Amino acid sequence: MKNSINLILLCFTTALAVAQEIPVGVELIDSSRLEYVQCMSDQGEVLFRDGDEPILEFKTLEQARFIYKLNSSLPVEKQKINKETPVLLSFEARTSESSEETGEAKVLVQLRQSDSFKDNLDRTLNLGSTWKTYYIPFETTQKVPADDLGVSLQYGFAPQAFQMKNISFQVFDKDINIADLPQTEITYTGMAPDAEWRETANKRIERLRQSDFNITVLKDGKPTKNAQIEVELVKHAFPFGAAMQGDDILDNPEQYELFKNAFNLTVLANDLKIKRWSNKSKRKKTLKVIDKLRDDNITVKGHVLMWPGFQYNSDEVKANKDNPEKVKELVRKHMWSILDATEGKISHWDVVNEAYTNRDFQNLMGGEEFLYEAFKIARNKAPRSTRFVNEYGIISKGGIDTQKQQWYYDYIKRVDENEPGAIQGIGIQSHMGTDLTPPERVLEILSYYATLGKPISISEFTMDETDPVVREQYTRDFMIAAFSHPNVAEFMFWGFQEDGRGKVDIYEKDGSIGEMGKAYFSLVHDAWKTRASMNLGKKDVLEGRGFHGLYSYKVMVDGKESTGYFEVKNQKDNDIEIEL
Incomplete structure (x- = not known):
């Protein structure tokens, strides 16, 4: 990592919170x-x-x-x-x-x-x-x-x-x-309630994620006074999402309803991987899942076109692991097939996944050229889908793996040098262990990759830390840090309901809100949700400022109610006229 990146390390406190008698095992x-x-x-x-x-x-x-x-x-x-x-x-x-x-x-x-x-x-x-x-x-x-x-x-x-x-x-x-049982108490730098980084980040959020709006109520083309107006953000323009399994979307309606109440974006965790897609009997169901999501106005991200480790590929690819030309042929056919079948239905793709640790293709073929080709194929076959690269271990582990951080930065540059403009977005997975990266360090790493001039996806947020207080607070702090960064373009949890692995608990198994969910809803559905109500009286215009997205409105004039929707966009002024 270049000298401009200073390390801020996670701090662990090792004293027991209270004196206790330790059981004997x-x-x-x-x-x-x-x-x-x-x-x-x-x-x-x-x-x-x-x-x-x-x-x-x-x-x-x-x-x-x-x-x-x-x-x-x-x-x-x-x-x-x-x-x-x-x-x-x-x-x-x-x-x-x-x-x-x-x-x-x-x-x-x-x-x-x-x-x-x-x-x-x-x-x-x-x-x-x-x-x-x-x-x-x-x-x-x-x-x-x-x-x-x-x-x-x-x-x-x-x-x-x-x-x-x-x-x-x-x-x-x-x-x-x-x-x-006793355990080492976990803290991280920047968790104090009055931490300066958080105050600064919240100010950035207000500046970056909100815009002014002016609402005029018209009747017969003329401004109407004495109107009672209520407006509420109903869908963020910023994509907040979570991974789901296609089978759950079709076969588990209760879980899908929980998802829809929380998110506006999803990624199919396994349905679009080569192992699943190679089973032709399952393709029809996968496409049905995508159509259902689109009907419900859920943005769909594709994951993943190429994963260059043999263990993540189909049996046919693995059977040809000593034949580079055959592997190329099979993987190309897979990409052509899935891109043709989903054209116009996938907002953006993770084109190449985890190339740092998965090097089977590179070793077999003597370099990274086939990885570059994947981006070229995606650009040619699905020009309307944004192309992302995806990697883990960049922000996690306390944020100190500078060797991997530098490799990922240089790898993105190499792809762009060989296929100019091929990578349009940078995926940073963010699987957090108990070594919780301080928010200021998170911001430093995001700023480092922002110098590449591309949007950044927090693509797979999970957390292993089980302490409920820390779990909730760190989720909140990490989201504030990410949302406050101008290059962060989406935030994706890898799952959303507790499944026994302890990775994500927006919801518990019984549908109640989990510790991470408390943090998520306190932000996305509260602190970051704009509501306004005003009686215009003699005024002609309701002036406000709110988060970007889709709003519902209710206008009451002379005992008659009118409802509808409008958008607050990322622009200097949003002049909205409501015609009764």
Whole structure:
């Protein structure tokens, strides 16, 4: 990352909120094997220091391309664990070397539940320079076979070193509530109620997302006095959305109604991916879903035309993984087919997804040219659809992965150099763990990508942090920061109803409003929703200022009511005439 980007790091407070008696569980750490803990990469090392309190020191000698490349497994006794079982990892730790301005080292703690990374639970910590005790409770989300159970540390960040001692991993009976276990208190820079960044951001929102309007009520072409006018924003011009599954849109009307009450934009999470589209029997239903969404005035985003990792492609593509020309042929045919079938129905596309970590196509074909071609195909076959690139790990992880941030910036430039104007928008996924990126750092990163001169999509917002207060407040703060940035053109949650994964809870399973939903509705349906009511009296014009979007109005003159709609657009003046 260039020098103009200053790092503002997440701050973790490690004191317990209140003194409490810690329950005793079954200890699974085999302390006799701590001396054999190793780093699984020559970019790092682990040192063991014996004594009354044996100490492990984990060193990052060189920042890895991927954080997980530097990892160490703790010696855990193998034991099967049932679903919804509370466990507690605790240790004392301190930073001995750091590359960060805070002087802290970082470590991602991961509870392994299966051989799939998607099932693992993790938490990222900043470690202070003095010995402190850290508590990390988890609750298993599935049955964990004995052979799969594990606890690992990932530390492939900038060069650093940290020490750990008194490591414990306990399993508890299911009658122990995870809330009864101690945990490291999480804070982030900028969460104070009077934080200056928030006041400044709200002023930007008022300036950028609102415009003046003047309403004149006419009767027989002449202004009418003594009119009672009520106006209310009913649909934001700014796209707020969430991912949905096509099957739920058609087959789960209660859930779809919840969605429509909250959002004006959706992305089909899986229906337009090559794996699903290659099943021709399902295409008709997918197209029916798109038509229904359009009938309901829901903007539809397409995801995704090309995902350059074989695991995300059809069986036929994977079967030809050693034949670059055949892979090109199959992927081209897929893009041509889906773009033809959806022409004019998809507002914008994620053209290429996650090219940083998924490099199978690039490795097979000796470069990125086929990725560039995807944008060319999208431009030629669907010229009315805006073309986005999409990537994760840019804003998340505390916002300090400057290596990936720089790669993404340079990659966008390379695509544009090879296919001028091919990328029209920048997708930043924003899957937030517990390492919550400070809002000011979020704004810095957004401003960095804004120098590329393209709109930015917050394309897949989720959060792993489970503390209800932090979950609600950070969602609110992140949305304020994003909405206040002039280049941010949409905000998309990756899901909207709690599904057991703990990623998004605009609504809980029972349809009640979740913690993230409290933040969302307090902004989009309250603080950012314009309402006005006025009796004109002797005035000819109702003067106001409101958020951009579609408004309903109700006018009462001489006991007669007239209703309708008008728009407040992003322009200096909106002169609106209502003819009775």
